[in-house]
Amino acid sequence: MTGPAPRTIAEHRSAVLARTAPLGAVEVPVEHCAQTPGLVLARDVAAAAAVPAFDNSAMDGYAVRLADLPADGSEVTLPVVADVRPGPPPDVADPASDVVGMKSTGVDGSGTVNSIPTTPAGAVRIMTGAALPAGFDAVVPVERTSTGRFVAGGPTAERTVTLARQPRDHVRRAATDLRPGDLLARAGTTAGPGLVAAAAAAGLTTLAVHRRPRVAVISTGSELADLGTAAPGTIPDSNSLMLAALARDLGADVVRVGAVPDHPDALRAALDDVTDTARPADLVVTSGGVSAGASDVVREVLASGAADDVELAAVAMRPGRPQAVATWRGVPWIAVPGNPVSAFVSFTLFVRPALRRLAGHEGTTPVRTGRAATGWTSPPGVEQVLPVTTGPDGVTPAARDGHHLAALPRADALVIVPAAVEKVVAGDPVAIVALDGESR
Template identity: 70%
Template sequence: MTGPTPRTIAEHVTATLARVRPLATVETSLTQLDVLGLALAHDVVAAAPVPAFDNSAMDGYAVRRADLPDDGTEVTLPVLADVRPGHPSPAVGIESPAADRSAAGDSIPTAWRGVVRIMTGAPLPAGFDAVVPVERTSTGRFVAGRPTTERTVTLGRQLREHVRRAGTDVAGGDLLAAAGDTVTPGLVAVAAAAGLTALPVHRRPRVAVLSTGSELTRLGSTAPGTVPDSNSLMLAALARQAGADVVRVGAVPDAADALTAALDRVADVDLVVTSGGVSAGAGDVVREVLAGGAPTDVDVSAVAMRPGRPQALATWRGVPWIAVPGNPVSAFVSFTLFAAPALRRLAGRPDNAPLRTARAAAAWTCPPRAEQVLPVTTGPDGVIPAAHDGHHLAALPRADALAVVPPGTGQVAVGDEVTVLPLAGVQP
């Protein structure tokens, strides 16, 4: 194991991502709500058109427009049949028996004309090419639950078809969503309508989180010299927000055997994230375990950033391990910059962070030789530090983004353009 080597944030992101790859593809049924939020492993195309058949867009009467006068003059036609959603379209021919024609009167020519009573969504009978809404006919309206008995109906030419043609929404073979896209309720709906029963997705990552420190205790404890274990809760919440299933180990004492046992208990996960124990102190248990030989591919680094300078990467029993500092703001920043992209890659998503630029609405100072990562709040005039001191835990609930300021800046002035990383799940 080599000593710490200063590197940039971008270099440490690259080193972190080199340790993970997208998880296996699983075919997940559209009936399983667990499919929501997962990333598609492959492009998804329609297996069938939507609509699957020509159908009525209105309650009314299916007609052949050729049977209606060109000048819009009203015409009375016989009702030949009735069709409703979920039932096959009736076979209504161009010709009908003369005995049936008598009900419509002598005005009906030998080449039979007529209409079919049709409800919204019902299949359009073959040979019919338009629907006249019921409210624009002599019937006026249909009454639910009451049998329809009209033998004839009076109507005029309509300018609109009121027909949903097969494949006009989605054609068979159309691309519904691309690999890497997130499964949403809308995608579930269109996939089901287009004849699919399952989607190819990357399974949800399983992440184990723990914090190290003999001073850490359970919530609510008031034992002298102890502090609540807020870090493992924060890391678990961040991992869950990133779409992972989380195994929260909690606090582990500063003892190598305790940390080793805790890591062994979660060796079946896809990623381990720990906080604390990566600095240069005599009790830094993570560094002790990293030097003990059990982990492989150990990379202990000093990243030229504040907060969050000490970082470590390793592999434990084949599982990638990201070790971040124990300071709560450092841990938060480190998870956002390094662990979150790793989770995105595991889940089959684009791992690049959605950076943007914003104007500073307040001035602040920056460390001279490190990239500053500062929790900020977005306002109408730009971004401001989320707290008087960005190292304080109180800054986190107020922040909706992290400002990333390059080294050597020294001072951010009002109106300066800064790079910001919006925080997931937080609306500015």
């Protein structure tokens, strides 16, 4: 293994992504997608049924035959011969229904309900979403008739209605939204609320999605202590909590190992525990121990030859210069620095894209261009990664010193300043990586 190779943020991200691939497909109920945000389609999704499934009323009103209405828009009075509500026919769903004039009903090949008895001319009281009776081809909204309005829950009272031809028919025709076989979404699309609704409406009961990534989070350092147990010379293990929360926010299943001491055998054992099991991790993320100090246990284990495909890197960025990527028992391993801000930045720039790839997302983390609301200096020769807050005038550093932990609760984005830029002036364009859930 050679020493750290200097590289850019983009080069190290490429090295990380080269070790990951989308996880296999699993068939899950549509309801599961509604309850588990962030699942990504493994295959294209096509409609199984027509939407709407049958011709139905787009308004509360009266179904009519246009042939019964004068073409010049003159009003005509028609008998009200039936009452159609949404849902199955009353003789199937509710024998005690007050629906008037309906006999045995069904959905015929044209997608309309049949068997409404009528006089030579007649109107059918109909509610929004109810199937249009066979032979009827338009709906007149109730507010444009002599009835004026319906009383919620009230039975049919009117025996006649005065109405006129309307410019629109107010009918949702069968299959005008979706036909069987129509594409709903491509593979790589997140199974969000809109897709869940369309899939359910189009007759699908399951979707093929990529399996959720299983991530093991380990922090290293003999100085780390569990919360509430800190003693002199120790600090709380905040990193594993932060990294676990970030991974869960991306939809991953997380195994948080917590802190292991600066001893190679302890780290090896922790890595074995999360990779050599019935349900091994799909990705291991460690924080700390990757620099050049005498106690940097990650670097020691990587140098021992126990891991495969090891790359130690000195990424020309601040914060987060020391980085590493390797494979442990066939599982990708991303090692980030132990400083909390460095770990946070490294997760966003390197771990987040890896998790997106595992989950089946296409492309990398979106980067947009914004403006600096104020000015600041940037260290020469490295890409500065600065936690910022966004406002109407642009972005502002979240703390006076971007390396301070106090910046993280305030930040809603990261700004990446090119290595050649040593001073950012208010109004300058800046590259922004959002931290909100929508972008992740």
